[in-house]
Structures are given as structure tokens and as C-alpha cells.
Amino acid sequence: MGTARRTVAFLGTGTMGEALLTGALAGGLDPSDMWVTARSQDHVDALTSSYAVHGTTDNATAAANAQVVVLAVPPAGLTDILAEIAGRLEEGAVVVSLADGITLADLEDLLPDGVAAARAMPSLTASVGHGLTLLTPGASCSTAQAETVTRFFERSGKVLRIAEDQHAVLSPLSSGGPAYVFYLADAMIEAGAVRGVPRDLARELITQVLTGSAAWLRADSAEVATLREKVCAPGGTGIRRIAALDRHAVRAAVVSALTQEP
Template sequence: MRNRIAFLGCGSMNEAILSGLVNAGTDPADIVATVRRAERAAELAVRHHGITAIAGEEEPDNNKQAAKGSAVVILGVKPVGIQDLAREISSSLSPTTIVVSVAAAVSLAQLEAALPAGQPVIRSMPNTPAKLGRGVISVSAGSNCTPEQLKQAKDVFRGAGTVVEVPEEQVDAVSAISGSGPAYAFYLAEAMAAAGVELGLDPELSILLARETVAGAGLMLAEPGADPAALRKAVTSPKGTTEAAIATFDEQGLPAIITAGARAATARAAEITRQLG
């Protein structure tokens, strides 16, 4: 099937991208997914309007079946399994099939080495808000990927959110900001809720306030042209309560702490790449 898109492994990230495709109008008949369990396959087919889902416990060669005849193949297993999966499906790929990895820390060179020579390859870095169509997905093209093939891959991801093209050497930095970033926002909400309890609020009320505040602020940031600094200044009145809090954050070195965390995430991604290599 010339336009078929195969999702090999359908955990939370690949399912989020798949869901975005279906919601954007892609014919479910053009989508195939592989999973381990038959129960999970049936669940996916029902949830996503009749896509084809093949369970490994029933069809041991499900990955090869899905890859054969597909225009785009998206590898969605854990990083440690990406190269083995690439080798497994190699004989089923057309020379023009675009192979996309959504696994962190697996380099283009590592992926290309596990595939037939000349295979078009793209490395991507999505994040979890893709589940809601509000993700950020970076794409980095391999040496055998044409501009037309890169555009085709971008179109696959658009239903899941904003797509940005970056050189591969920046992928670890992207991962540290947008890939891990949702956890930073959740961590902030968690800390805000704990602070509310410390100040005497009921725990359920405190988590509600923190959750809805962070979610609402995120919606404001999603407005076209929104600037975080401008939004912050708009609610930071001179000599007011918010200014007192922001000043304390600065005194405690919060911006530097966030930068240090991002640097640690970047370093860890590079370390995993070396381990996989």
C-alpha cells in the first residue's frame, strides 16, 4: 500500500502520533500498528476507528508484515531495542520506505548501520503532549533522505503538534527542553501544591489550584505570538506579591537550577548514545 504508515511498537508515544494522524483525517485503512498482546491489538483497532493492529503473540513476524509495503515506518520501541528492530525489518523494506525513529539517544548513524545501505532515515524527538495534539516534534534527516521524504515525514507528525527541523547535533538539547520539559511543568505543579499545603491549604484544594493554574498558563502560552517573559511581566506588579515570589526565585537561583537540569539531561542522552553504540 503506497500510502501506508506502520507503527512498530505502539506505546504511549507512537499511539499519540497515530491518534493525531487519525484525528487529522488520515484513512485508518492506511495505518497498521504492531503490539505484543492480542488484547492490546483489539483495543487499538476499536479506539482508532478500525486501524489494522497485529499482535506478536499471534503473528511472530508482525513487524515484518507491517513494514512490507509501507511508505513510512515509525519505530516506537525503547532505545535499547531500536537497532534490533531495524535489523529485523530490513528485508521487508522498500528502498524508498522512510524509517523514522522516535527513540531518544539513538543516532542516525546507529540506525543507518542497522538498515540496508541507502535507506532513508529520520530521527525524531516527540513529547507527551502529542497525545492531545499539542506536542512538539523535532525531525532530523539522515544522509539518504530527500527533501520530499522529509516533508512526507513532517506531514505524518503534524496531527500530533508543532514540527520543527533541527540538525542532529541539537537533538539532545531539544530532548532536554521539550522532550523532558513536560516533566518539568508537572514537577512545578507538584511543588506548588506542596507549598499550598505548607501554607495551610487542604491537600485536594492545593493540587486543584496548582493543576489548573499550570494548565491555564500553558493555554496562554499557546496563543499565537505569546512570549513567556511578557506574560510573566504582565502579572508581576511592582512591589506586589508576585514580584516578591519571583525575586525569591531569582535569589535562590531557580533559572540556573533549570539550566543545570537541562544540561544534565543533555549529558545523559549523549551517554546513552555512547552505551548503545
């Protein structure tokens, strides 16, 4: 695929699609190289006005000249969209599905010869440049095509190449992960409010705590429990508060929640 400028098409620009769009543009993608689609013209107009990208309600038009086509649609709508665009895809294009439960074999059966497939599971933190995308290029992808897709998602954060059967296991921790972090952050902010701390101040404190904790976790290879022990001196208030969480089975509840079958 060389070093030529690459057009990217987002078919379906809902919450996840717009998060990736925002992150990719912030990561240096030229708006003139981006096409987006949505069901309503009003939504298309809002996107083109906000981001200066090309937009249309016609998926085939958006996909026609794209080297990377991202299907940001629910699984139920994927087959219809592939039928709509199949005849307009250019040879050498890569179609990337974000749909959970749609296998690479399913995708490749629906794509014309010469068009490759990949699966990706991104996270909404892509919108602020700290996304995590689980990526599986299909057997139909050449090394160059796989690298093109990887570089696209790297514009909005980190990319992990994984085996296809790992999507169901890892996605609750990756794409679902921010929900659990926000759940804890909300509880910590509320605890501050109970103690008389204004919520805006508590939010500022907790945001920095999360930022610093993430940086520490990345920089230090020690076991996570060891890092926690460094914060909680024996007999101190920190360890007593951890003990209170244990009495309420918070750790067990988190493990149970994240191991639930979908």
C-alpha cells in the first residue's frame, strides 16, 4: 500500500465511532482523508461541521475510495452494510469490524476477493488519545495491510495484537474497563462529599490520584499488591480502610462482575 495518503471511512459514527474519529484526528489524521456516515443527514451535518471531514448517509459512497473501512455498527446491521458496500470496495482495502461476536471467517465470507478483513475492539478513551484497541488482522491481511490498520488505531492510543479467541476474554477489561474505574472514582468522590469536600475539588483530587497511580503502575514492575502495600502502612488508616472494603467483599464482587458470561 506504499506511503501514499490513506483514506479512512467510518461507517456508523455513534459513540464509539466518534471517539475513534476524535482520537485519530488529534493524532494527526488529515480531516480531508476521513469519510463518515450516519443514518440521519442532521447527524452527518453535525459531524462534518465539527470535524471538517467528508460525510454522507450513503455507506457505499464513503467506502468507495477508502483503504481502511471501519464498520462501527451493531452486529445485527453488519451483513446488510457489507452487502451495500461490497461492490464499491477497492482492491487492497481492509474492512475492520468493531462488532462483537462477528468472526473473521464471517467477514471474509462476505467480502469480495482482494479485500482483507480485521477485527478490532477499541475503547472510548480513544477520544482523549489514550485508547486501547485489541486488534486481530485476518489471514486475508498482508503484513503491510495489518501495519496500516495498526498505525491508524495507534493515532488514538495503544494497540494490542491478539488472537481472535481472546476478544471475549479481554474486552471486559479493555473496552469495558473505564466503566469500573469511573464507578470507583464516583464512589471516592461521594465519600469526599460525605466528609464535606466539595465534589469539584474531590474530582480534581481523584483525577490526579488515578493519573499518578496509572503512571506508577506502568513504571514499576512489582506486583500490584506490593504497590498497594507501600501505600498502606501496617496498623495505619489506609490498611484499615482496605480491610473495610474486604469485609464488604468488594474485591470478590469485582472479580465476579468481570467474569460474568455475556
